[in-house]
Amino acid sequence: MMIPACRLADLPRGEATRLDIDPPVSVFHTDEGELFAIDDTCTHQDASLADGWLEGCEVECPLHASKFDLRTGAVDAPPAKLPVRTHEVAVEDGMIYVRLSTDAPNLPPCVAARLAGGPA
Amino acid sequence: MRTVAVVGASLAGLSAARSLRKQGYDGRLVVVGDELHRPYDRPPLSKEFLAGTLGEADLALETDDEELGVEWLLGARATGLDRTERAVRLADGRALRADGIVIATGAAARGLPGSEGLAGVHTLRTLDDARALRDELAAGGRLVVIGGGFIGAEVASTAYALGLDVTVVEVASTPLAGPLGETMGAVVSGLHTDHGVRLLCGVGVKGLGGERKVDAVLLEDGRSLPADIVVVGVGARPCVEWLEGSGVALDNGVKCGADGRTSLAGVVAVGDCANWYDPRAGAHRRVEHWTGALERPAAAVATLLAGGAVEPGTPRPPYFWSDQYGVRIQFAGHAAGADSVTVEQGAVDDRDVLAVYRRAGQPVAVLGMNQPRLFTRWRKQLATA
Ligand SMILES: Cc1cc2nc3c(=O)[nH]c(=O)nc-3n(C[C@H](O)[C@H](O)[C@H](O)COP(=O)(O)OP(=O)(O)OC[C@H]3O[C@@H](n4cnc5c(N)ncnc54)[C@H](O)[C@@H]3O)c2cc1C
Ligand code: FES
Numbered sequence: 130m131m132i133p134a135c136r137l138a139d140l141p142r143g144e145a146t147r148l149d150i151d152p153p154v155s156v157f158h159t160d161e162g163e164l165f166a167i168d169d170t171c172t173h174q175d176a177s178l179a180d181g182w183l184e185g186c187e188v189e190c191p192l193h194a195s196k197f198d199l200r201t202g203a204v205d206a207p208p209a210k211l212p213v214r215t216h217e218v219a220v221e222d223g224m225i226y227v228r229l230s231t232d233a234p235n236l237p238p239c240v241a242a243r244l245a246g247g248p249a
Numbered sequence: 250m251r252t253v254a255v256v257g258a259s260l261a262g263l264s265a266a267r268s269l270r271k272q273g274y275d276g277r278l279v280v281v282g283d284e285l286h287r288p289y290d291r292p293p294l295s296k297e298f299l300a301g302t303l304g305e306a307d308l309a310l311e312t313d314d315e316e317l318g319v320e321w322l323l324g325a326r327a328t329g330l331d332r333t334e335r336a337v338r339l340a341d342g343r344a345l346r347a348d349g350i351v352i353a354t355g356a357a358a359r360g361l362p363g364s365e366g367l368a369g370v371h372t373l374r375t376l377d378d379a380r381a382l383r384d385e386l387a388a389g390g391r392l393v394v395i396g397g398g399f400i401g402a403e404v405a406s407t408a409y410a411l412g413l414d415v416t417v418v419e420v421a422s423t424p425l426a427g428p429l430g431e432t433m434g435a436v437v438s439g440l441h442t443d444h445g446v447r448l449l450c451g452v453g454v455k456g457l458g459g460e461r462k463v464d465a466v467l468l469e470d471g472r473s474l475p476a477d478i479v480v481v482g483v484g485a486r487p488c489v490e491w492l493e494g495s496g497v498a499l500d501n502g503v504k505c506g507a508d509g510r511t512s513l514a515g516v517v518a519v520g521d522c523a524n525w526y527d528p529r530a531g532a533h534r535r536v537e538h539w540t541g542a543l544e545r546p547a548a549a550v551a552t553l554l555a556g557g558a559v560e561p562g563t564p565r566p567p568y569f570w571s572d573q574y575g576v577r578i579q580f581a582g583h584a585a586g587a588d589s590v591t592v593e594q595g596a597v598d599d600r601d602v603l604a605v606y607r608r609a610g611q612p613v614a615v616l617g618m619n620q621p622r623l624f625t626r627w628r629k630q631l632a633t634a
Contacts, residue, residue, distance in 0.1 A: 176621065179622075180625055191622070
């Protein structure tokens with residue numbers, strides 16, 4: 130599924146934008162001008178990676194410092210242990226689109242429980 | 250270098266082992282730890298683990314597929330470092346010879362003199378401490394927390410959510426004034442009273458009441474607070490006694506450079522036990538925060554492997570978080586030395602705040618309560634300032 134994110138002109142380098150879908154997805158525009166989309170929720174706890182610290186092709190979780198590689202979703206260090214899903218990005222007529230991955234997301238235990246309707 | 254010994258098997262020690270392998274060290278790697286557990290995460294011990302929402306397996310810091318090629322010497326306490334033999338002496342009499350040594354022995358909770366052997370009195374530093382406290386909190390009752398610092402505040406918050414009757418006693422007039430300054434210390438510690446947790450400030454503890462089991466906390470002003478459980482959260486001291494006489498310079502922990510180098514060649518120090526030189530502050534600092542214990546070993550290991558021949562980069566400003574009463578507190582930088590604090594976003598009464606500390610107009614620290622996005626921007630700005 131292709132989802133429109135925002136206009137490329139509205140996403141400056143070094144910034145991220147969050148798509149409020151379920152689970153949320155974020156698009157990052159790196160300082161070098163590349164675009165990447167990953168699941169927005171950290172795999173450790175309920176934190177938004179779009180709020181994080183972007184450096185090169187990595188985003189550092191705003192809470193506990195695990196870093197995720199925007200290209201592969203891989204995580205570098207604890208406390209997060211699982212990678213985030215990556216999604217394909219396309220730009221057409223100045224508009225950024227995200228093609229959602231069909232893999233299962235790695236949501237943190239508290240969020241997974243909430244989505245399953247269980248206790249948070 | 251054929252053998253490297255890492256002493257201390259927690260976050261900083263594991264992070265050093267990882268950095269060694271990542272930076273190409275392929276020799277023998279021994280990690281010594283006096284606890285029996287493989288490296289586990291401490292922050293949840295006062296939060297989710299204590300509340301019962303995270304189990305022991307969730308605390309593991311290693312991932313399932315991690316292959317570090319480490320020899321783990323667990324349940325082994327280091328008792329000395331022999332500079333001529335280049336060896337770490339262990340409590341059981343063994344000596345571990347090593348070409349490079351990483352000191353990562355962290356810190357230990359301070360207790361209350363005279364409370365030894367009294368049931369119901371706890372400190373909180375290790376998994377075993379947390380298990381014992383969790384089991385006791387489950388029975389409910391009146392909890393008195395001695396010390397309104399971060400650990401004390403988190404225990405109070407967790408116990409309050411579990412339904413206990415909680416009182417916090419703090420000897421200073423404002424809790425957290427050390428790390429956060431008076432103004433914001435008052436705002437953050439206001440979370441206690443917001444929730445009906447009693448906060449007594451400006452009064453010291455004289456002793457504890459009870460024969461075999463604690464039944465009261467006796468205050469210096471003569472009051473007596475009835476208590477079923479007492480948590481002593483009065484700070485931690487660096488675990489460096491084992492280095493006395495070794496030639497490693499000690500001063501509030503292991504005195505070391507920005508890159509962890511100590512006074513002995515081939516020996517570096519990382520994590521809560523390291524009192525490292527912070528060029529931003531122009532002084533040595535011992536920072537007891539998770540993120541530093543995770544990140545700083547990379548530089549220390551680079552120094553060790555290069556035989557001290559690398560120039561240390563400027564470390565990022567210290568950062569920590571705390572979760573209390575459902576509020577996410579984040580702080581970066583040094584509040585000491587700031588001459589102003591301004592609220593840039595939110596309102597202190599709502600406990601929704603982004604506050605910036607400045608010195609001569611320059612930002613030197615930032616505090617966020619439930620403001621992760623703005624906080625991250627300011628933190629980044631601090632790092633490049
Ligand atoms: C309850 C709790 C909650 C916390 N919450 C937060 C938080 O919310 N945010 C934050 O930023 N930080 C938090 N921290 C701080 C953070 O956990 C520490 O900064 C971090 O654990 C430091 O790691 P370390 O490896 O340097 O030391 P430690 O974790 O103290 O590990 C040192 C290890 O060395 C071992 N050791 C000591 N002496 C010897 C010896 N002689 N021989 C062999 N082994 C030895 C110890 O047993 C221990 O296992 C918290 C700490 C605690 C205790
Ligand atoms: S929430 Fe992301 S590392 Fe903890």
